[in-house]
Amino acid sequence: xxxxxxxxxxxxxxxxxxxxxxxxxxxxxxxxxxxxxxxxxxxxxxxxxxxxxxxxxxxxxxxxxxxxxxxxxxxxxxxxxxxxxxxxxxxxxxxxxxxxxxxxxxxxxxxxxxxxxxxxxxxxxxxxxxxxxxxxxxxxxxxxxxxxxxxxxxxxxxxx
Amino acid sequence: xxxxxxxxxxxxxxxxxxxxxxxxxxxxxxxxxxxxxxxxxxxxxxxxxxxxxxxxxxxxxxxxxxxxxxxxxxxxxxxxxxxxxxxxx
Amino acid sequence: xxxxxxxxxxxxxxxxxxxxxxxxxxxxxxxxxxxxxxxxxxxxxxxxxxxxxxxxxxxxxxxxxxxxxxxxxxxxxxxxxxxxxxxxxxxxxxxxxxxxxxxxxxxxxxxxxxxxxxxxxxxxxxxxxx
Numbered sequence: 001x002x003x004x005x006x007x008x009x010x011x012x013x014x015x016x017x018x019x020x021x022x023x024x025x026x027x028x029x030x031x032x033x034x035x036x037x038x039x040x041x042x043x044x045x046x047x048x049x050x051x052x053x054x055x056x057x058x059x060x061x062x063x064x065x066x067x068x069x070x071x072x073x074x075x076x077x078x079x080x081x082x083x084x085x086x087x088x089x090x091x092x093x094x095x096x097x098x099x100x101x102x103x104x105x106x107x108x109x110x111x112x113x114x115x116x117x118x119x120x121x122x123x124x125x126x127x128x129x130x131x132x133x134x135x136x137x138x139x140x141x142x143x144x145x146x147x148x149x150x151x152x153x154x155x156x157x158x159x160x
Numbered sequence: 161x162x163x164x165x166x167x168x169x170x171x172x173x174x175x176x177x178x179x180x181x182x183x184x185x186x187x188x189x190x191x192x193x194x195x196x197x198x199x200x201x202x203x204x205x206x207x208x209x210x211x212x213x214x215x216x217x218x219x220x221x222x223x224x225x226x227x228x229x230x231x232x233x234x235x236x237x238x239x240x241x242x243x244x245x246x247x248x249x
Numbered sequence: 250x251x252x253x254x255x256x257x258x259x260x261x262x263x264x265x266x267x268x269x270x271x272x273x274x275x276x277x278x279x280x281x282x283x284x285x286x287x288x289x290x291x292x293x294x295x296x297x298x299x300x301x302x303x304x305x306x307x308x309x310x311x312x313x314x315x316x317x318x319x320x321x322x323x324x325x326x327x328x329x330x331x332x333x334x335x336x337x338x339x340x341x342x343x344x345x346x347x348x349x350x351x352x353x354x355x356x357x358x359x360x361x362x363x364x365x366x367x368x369x370x371x372x373x374x375x376x377x378x379x
Contacts, residue, residue: 165263191338210304
């Protein structure tokens with residue numbers, strides 16, 4: 001058993017602790033680091049492998065892109081809800097084949113799909129090779145699939 | 161000006177909570193009810209934070225953090241119960 | 250308090266109220282459960298996000314101390330909203346959507362809601378004896 005199984009998780013836990021107590025003092029920093037060290041050790045059984053994040057700095061750009069898309073998605077969905085007649089809303093199931101293999105990357109892609117324009121990821125195929133996406137309103141299901149693949153999955157492939 | 165905006169936002173979220181309650185009573189499926197309950201939790205969270213701004217104290221944030229956590233866990237527990245008939249396997 | 254911050258806070262609060270209301274209204278208006286799932290996951294997320302940012306700015310401008318609690322709640326909600334939506338979608342599909350209503354997975358195995366995953370090596374957590 002390694003002494004520090006997940007350095008990034010430890011750092012995140014320490015930061016969350018500091019945000020939770022809301023004051024940065026030496027004691028709180030030490031306590032936060034202690035939690036960051038102890039919690040990953042205690043829960044090590046549930047984290048068998050370390051996720052391989054090859055280029056972590058790309059994450060910032062991805063995060064900003066998704067944040068912007070969330071705002072756009074909200075406006076689009078709000079307009080659909082307010083101004084489209086009920087019977088004119090055409091919902092579609094869209095099947096998105098995946099090139100990603102690591103579970104963390106697939107989780108992030110599924111979360112991104114749910115948060116962005118008019119789509120909710122519903123389920124995964126049993127061998128994790130394909131995501132089923134429900135689209136609120138679309139005229140062209142293929143375009144939705146291509147957008148997801150080129151806009152999000154390509155960036156995630158670079159990262160992981 | 162902030163007072164007016166606050167009153168407006170409080171009114172919107174209260175109305176939203178009522179609409180959620182309506183959906184929760186209508187159903188028709190249990191997934192709808194879980195969804196309505198989850199949205200109600202989020203709306204209650206917003207109301208609590210707005211009330212904190214209105215009163216000018218930060219003491220409501222601990223409650224907001226706890227409501228956010230309990231709301232998430234209870235939604236997941238409901239869904240698991242519906243899916244598997246059991247919460248902890 | 251400078252006027253510009255006051256205007257920004259008010260605008261954020263009004264946007265938050267509108268989006269929160271639209272999210273809840275969408276749940277009443279839309280036809281089936283999968284469509285209704287879209288309304289709260291999106292509209293309500295930006296609603297509560299704006300409320301939290303407004304509260305952050307208000308605390309900073311009025312009381313003069315920067316608080317991280319709001320950011321923590323926003324982060325937590327943004328992380329949990331997709332998980333909740335996914336769980337509710339699966340719950341609905343398992344009972345009310347037949348397997349032939351959704352497109353085929355195009356793989357050797359079907360969707361997880363209907364099909365079991367391929368047998369793999371024993372899980373070290375659930376089977377510690379192995």
